[in-house]
Amino acid sequence: MFYPVGISLPPKYSRTIYFNSEELQNNWYRVLAQVSETYLLEDFYTVIKDLGEGSMGVVRLAKHKRTGKQYAVKCMKKAKRNENESLLQKREI
Secondary structure (H helix, E strand, C coil): CCEEEEEEECCCEEEEEEECCHHHHHHHHHHHHHHHCCCCHHHHEEEEEEEEECCCEEEEEEEECCCCCEEEEEEECHHHCCHHHHHHHHHHC
């Protein structure tokens, strides 16, 4: 069994690297997240439940792993945004 890691670079460059173990795949995910300074929601929060859904994404109730505080986290769909929507979302945040 092979474990894929997809890498996409703008504007239209992408490759898929395959690993022979899930451990190697996860190690690559961690390294790529560190060097690209991107992180998963699950790196910092435990998602408890979905609170609501709209055209731009989902609002989830999440608990911060370190502090234990609960927050409403808005998860937006990046693929469906155009430039104007991105600007409006930045203002909303």
